[in-house]
Every structure is written in structure tokens, then in C-alpha cells.
Amino acid sequence: MPRPLLLSLALALTPVLFTTACAADPAAQAAVKPAQWPFAATEVARFDSPWAMAFLPDRSLLVTEKAGRLVHLDPASGRRHAIAGVPQVAHAGQGGFGDVALHPQFARNGLVYYSYAEPGENDTRGAAVARARLVLDAQGGGRLADAQVIWRQTPKVSGNGHYGHRLLFGPDGKLWISSSERQKFDPAQDMGGNLGKIIRLNDDGSVPADNPFAAQGSPANQVWSLGHRNILGLAFDARGRLWENEMGPKGGDELNLIQRGGNYGYPLVSNGDHYDGRDIPDHHTRPEFVAPKISWTPVISPSSLIIYDGAQFPQWRGNGFIGGLSSQSLVRIAFDGDNAREAERFDMGARIRAVTQGPDGALWLLEDGSNARLLKLTPRT
16 A cells, blocks of 8 residues: 555544644644754853843853852853852742843843842842942952842742743833742732732832832832733733733743733632642633733743844844743744744754844843753754
């Protein structure tokens, strides 16, 4: 029997099996393997449990490590130096040293912003955000000077998970902070605290007068949106719209388009369920809550998000890229107006902790865990 006929017969005899396999995780089934990548991945350096990175104007790189280290790396030479002045961090579970971001006028003021898990009283912890002047010496080492904490999660609670603490300066010059719900569920709906929220501040930590809940007093006046679980990616598109990705519970990872004052429903709704098996109503059952633009079950465990606008991959300008932890992938997102879809998934063979765009338009990835690689992705020739 000819091979095409055999294949047709097999598919005809097993329609349920074929359909189920595709429905289970079609993107993972089609994940692009390294031999078919449209890019080359070059190892630049290795780090111990890195969490975030930020390029300086001279194309050197700041990298945070969860144990409480800030590393200054020259990618061209491979030279690295520790930056002194990092605060004490609560390094356990998902906690430790977190994100790092440059002030929009860094070239003039030298200000860097960084987040970390801060220990509190009675075995509690919470995310904190500080800013300091980065003072570098001639050898590439340096220190954080005149550090000042400008924001804290409130209340501090027990546990070592779901800090969020992603930092991003928006086109409005404001500082945006993801404040996850610390695995405590209900605080995401409680405006008496700032857990499970997206926060918008002035660059000095003060509250903008035009925030949606400004009239309600602190801490509600910090809040831009609420009803979030574990927000690890923030990115603005070319139209100035804020997108975020967050981890769902057992299923239901999300990509959301953020609305001013929007309530995204967690823990009252989710397209996943509790880990103990208890049901959570799906988003469609409560239309008063903002539904995700993409929902993933099985999950991808999204760790980070950028929207690409570089020159090295012109075919991907305006596309999003998400680092996948459990999915060990780089996920490409295509946008169409207010909608989005997963367009492609690249099998990276390792948990991806962070993704960013370099000053030359290359994509840069940080793997997760010990001995994690920093990878530079450039077009394959």
C-alpha cells in the first residue's frame, strides 16, 4: 500500500487520538527545534541563578543574581565585576535579588532601580524597590551610592513565593511595578494592600495625581490595575499600551492588555484551577472582569516579556517575546489590534528566566538556575 494511503488510513482510524494530542498542547507539539531556529544562539557568559539584566549606554550589561549580587559584565571582553552596595535580600524560594532598570535619563543622572525580597518582622517578607546612583570605576567595578527605598509591598506576609517585582519605565516617564499576590489569593482584590496589583509611580516613588484610584488614599492610590496573580512580564507596545504576562494556578497562564483601573479577576476567576483540585470559575463566567488575550493550558510559566522593535529581525518588529520556564522555550507573540496569539515557540532546552533586546537589536536570554547561560540570538546566516 502506498505510504500516503497508509497515513490517510491511520488518521481516519484514530481521529480521537489525533485531535486530543493537538488540543493538549499544539504549540509544544510544533516547538521549533535548534536545527530549524532562524537564529544562532551564542553563549556569552554564565551566572548563578540570574533574574534580570539591563544594558548600559556603553553596551555593557548589569545582571542580577538571586543570592544578592549585581554583576557588571562587558560582553565583548567577558570581564565582569561585582557592584557593591546591594541590600540584604530574603533569598529563599522565589525570593532574592530581582529586577534592575535604568532611569530614562540614566546618561545624565546615573540612576538605577532595583527590586528585591526584603525581610520583615515575625518571619515575613515583601518586595521592595530602591533607586541609587551607579558609580563605576575605571576597571568596571563600582557601587550603588545614595540608595533609597521608594516602594514596598504591603502588607509583608509569610512565604517565599509570588513577589513579582518586575520594573519598567513607560513612555509616560512613570515607573511601573508588578506586585504579585504572594500566594495569598484574596489580597489581589483587597484595595487595603498593594498585593496582586500593577503599580504606577513617579520616578521618586511618589504617586501620580492621575492614577485611577488616587482619591482613595494609600496604598490604593498606587494601583493601576488589580486582580492579578504572579506578574513577571511587563512591556509597552509602539502605541503606548501596556501588556503583561502572569502565571496562572494549575493551568491558565495569561497574556493581558492592561486597562486603566481594570480588574482582572483573580482569585475569583481564572482559566486554571487551584493546585489542591478546587475549581476556579473561568473568565467567561464573570464578564465584569477583564479576560486575558491569551490563556495557556498546559502552562508555559512565563518569566518575562518584551515587544521587539530592533533591526536584526525586521520580520519580528512589533512581536512580543516571552521567556518560558517550565516550557523551556522562547514564545513569539503576534498582535492584531487589541488581540494576540502565540505565533511560534522555540525549544530552548532550558528554563528561560529573562529576555531582553540588546542595543544592536539582538535578542538576549538568561537561563534559570545555577550555571545559567547568557545567550545572544542573532540571525542565522
